[in-house]
Amino acid sequence: LQICTRLRKLSALLDPVAVAVDVLSHDLGTPPALLWGVLGLSIEASSTQLNFIEVTLKTFESLLATLPRFRTYVDVLPNSPHLALAIQDVFQVYLDLGRRCVGTFGGKGLNFIRKLKWFQYQKHIFGDSLGKLRRLTDIVHKEAGVAMEERSQQIAEYRHYEIIASQQEVLSAMTRNQDAVEINDSLIFMVPHPPNSSFTGRNDELEAIHHTLRLNDAKLRGQKVVAICGLGGAGKSQLALKYVHQYQSAYKAVFWVTCDSVVKMDGDFASIAKRLGFSNMSLQQNRENVLNWLSKAGDDWLLIFDNVDSINDISDFWPRSLDGCIMLTSQNSNWRYKENVDRTILLKSLTSKESIGMLEKIMAKQGKIISSEAAAALVKETGGLPLAIRHIGSYICAMGTDPVQFLQAYQDENEASAIDAWDESIPSWYSHTLSTFLNYAFEKLTDDAIALLSTVCFLDPETIGEDVFTQEDISYGPCMSKNRYVISHFEVCDISWVFVANIREATV
Known part of the structure; x- marks a missing residue:
């Protein structure tokens, strides 16, 4: 049964490679069926002993698990020389592995000698091959990501500019005999989040953003765009939030749009349209009213698109004006290749000094003090990831845990954590930091809190009605008394990814 399970997993790993080989079969001069034939011969050769089969399957699985996700890139394979070369290298290592299996386990000889030969192959030749493939995979992901993004970008930009061209004539007719919109002296500031008092560092990034939007050739007309890119939890939204609060006096209107x-x-x-004095209309008309207003409002406004994936998502919301300032946050670093983006901020981890400062601020807000040695040891475990620092600091304060004892338990958990999903595009410290902390925190929850968390994970965190969990006629989810709910609610919020303010008392 164990071998059958492993064979099914191996088949699932091999299938996308066969698809890629099929696409490039003309260039490779090899039919994809040969991949399956090599695997079959290797299994047959090692079938003399059960442990030989297990060793063979594990080795093939290690190889295939290291490969790029070729199925995702099938559409761009024919035009990507790097991907074609990658598959050729993979194919050579794969054939060499099959040849070694047949030569080692298929011939005659003592089992001990055959095991020793295989061990030497795995330790040296095969290990070097895996290292080469891992480095190659990093290049493949980068090249394929750029190729796929450029392809989708061409389609999106064509649609984007087509919309602009079709509406420009209408816009000109509407504004030909109208004066530009005058923004009142009172600041229009529509940002849904208060300042973050724990924010630390990023001074260079803040200055770079402001220089691009307001100081760099400020007398020249033109729409200015800044993209803040980085991994989830790196502090992109917090940097944007810090900027708008610190430099709000530089603008007469600031609007924040959540792009989830x-x-x-x-x-x-719709909320912006209402604030600007427009009557409540259809969603499309509200959007048009806001875009028309921005097109006539000069350059003293700032529009933030928070958590954008690609231009496809916001093309219908992008201002048509030639003036104004736009800032966006995204995990997609390919924004740096866009022609209309004036500056891209690639957000990295906090420095050790900045990380310690952030942790000390979080602790101080709760009246807690942490030694410099303990703070340095804790932030070292986070890799400088602001999200992890915030959660660890908040957890220690909320649970009253001694920092030194927490660090010891956290490190033990880190050693025990197994990261099943491997992705070359994400640094190893990122997965370990978040998964280790969440595993540690989750184990401390009561059954009621786990039941509550298991339900809210399926709901929009900004519009959860508390009566969903307490009404007596409920037919789903954790029905509990008001007191039990309140206790579980605060327990979850102490270590949750969402702020307490996000769980509202309004009905869904």
């Missing part, structure tokens, strides 16, 4: 979904973007544009 089209529904949220439409909702934010």
